[in-house]
Amino acid sequence: MISAARTQSEPMSPERRIDLLRLMLLARRFDERLMELFGQGLITGTAHAACGQEASAVGVCAALRGTDQVASTHRGHAHLLAKGGCPDRLMAELFGKRTGYSKGRGGSQHVAAYEIGFLGSNGITAGGLPIATGAALAAQHRGLDSVVVAFLGDGAVGQGAFHEAINVGAAWKLPIVYVCENNLYAMGTAVANTSPVTDVADRAAGYGIPGAVVDGQDVDAVYSSASKAVERARSGDGPTLLECKTYRYFGHSKGDAERPYRSRDEERWWEQRDPIRVLTGHLRGQGLLTEEQETALREEAAERIERAVRFAMDSPKPEPADATSDLFA
């Protein structure tokens, strides 16, 4: 299993950047395939695809160690895969199978993988922020030398939990990085309509912590900003609010095919800034990737996801008893 999560000092080696490309392709293919499966009626319920946002997930997790923690959002598949999650078990979860991370009880928005430091995707906007902050408190209290990353969307900024969590995280200098994936919309509401400031990172000033805006479509840039923030957290200097400017290609969830709140022109503009395209462009320009290699990597990702789909389809359904078991430990 390739994982972005391992110790790495800057700058990234060519091999490492190819690894990150692999992960971005894997996350991309996972969510694309998911949308197809919904269309075919093979998966029910709901899910939020992160296509277009892979560079922030992968670039941030690349700056982490395996023992570091990540708390995610409702749009969490890329985060989990970037932290080293298993596509089979995630896909099985979406199929509602017993082999899924949550035994089919959680679905897309409720997946945790504690063994790889994934504290959970979360169906409540901003719900993970206080919990991630608590995990950072435990890391500090226990002298663990580990760092927590809390992902959030731009919509989470409207929640009291956003303020509460960052406020106390900053006051106690906890080893945490708050990473806002600003994709310009919370469902159908443009950030401009609900926020007095354009850059979420500006809000860091109110907590006396650094705020940084990074091009969320450039995995190298994300990695380098995230590394600084993680380093700062690990050395005891407290949180950073890192904002990745990004864009989601699909609708908010699978029920949002029309996307009436944004223009096709805007979408096309962002597709030019596609994070996979940006990275392959750099690698090609630097002579580190050939067209054949790129094709092979895309095929590799597609095959891996097909295996995940087969694993999920072949997996057993939950037992009736699973509906009521595990309520208490």
Place this chain on the structure above:
Amino acid sequence: MRKLSYAKALREALCIEMDRDERVILLGEDIAAYGGSFKVTDGLLAQYGAERVRDTPISENTIVGLATGAALMGLRPVAEIMFMDFIGLAVDQIVNHAAKFHYMYGGQKAVPIVVRTPAGGGRGYGPTHSQSLEAWFMHSPGLKVACPATPADAKGLLLSAMRDDNPVLFVENKLLYGVQDEVPEGDYTVPFGQARIAREGTDLTIVTYSRMVGESVVAADALEQQHGISAAVIDLRTLCPLDMDTVTESVSATGRCLIVAEDYQTAGVAAEIGFQVIERAFEYLDAPLRRVCGLDVPIPCARGLEEIVLPTRSRIATAAFELATF
């Protein structure tokens, strides 16, 4: 046996567990320097230090979230919500997160947190500082809910709560904090889900918890003296798990059941218990169920009004008499 106040008994439980298990930390508003609004954590800052006894910002939702996150990372936090009325701000973290994680994430990790909070009126604190909201949490799968009525149980149940691997809402009572009673020395636990017969009786069963246990016992004593009516009083101790076996056994013998709860009547604790009595003991009932609860209005400050709104020993005695003579 030596006597201790309910507040000091709670404090003793915290000390026993903090001495025994270094993973226990305390989080809450004004629990450290101030010693807690009701002085339960008085002196613990000096004893255990600021790392383990932490004053938080006034952020109830995040207090519980901090506890949950820290619990996932190996600590066993005890959080305090200063007044139960403020728990409205923390419901999301309690109900959608702490309570659900074990089930929702496939049984991977438990969330061993205790959320302590004082409930109840009778002090003239008014609408936002007097409520008993435990029914909200009985209605939330994945939580345990404890409501001690005596100093001895306060200590024993809190020790059980801190050793439980599941999230526990620990509902204390403001008027009970000062009550002195016998409390065993040393380490002991009172198990969850085992009600206590607070008073033996043969003519009717009063089912209750927390401060209303004492009020019900006083009312029962008066009934016995004045009318020769013998009422059993059952102290539930925990609302989740709920010891309906003990309740059913008593009601089956007496044939009459009065439920007393300080919370709002509609869709309250008594409603659930009453329905379970019907499900389990209908054929033994010689009279309709009765309940004495808080009226369905905000709890007013003025003493004369508060006494009308909250259950009192005289309301309990009247209902018990009517039920016994039905």
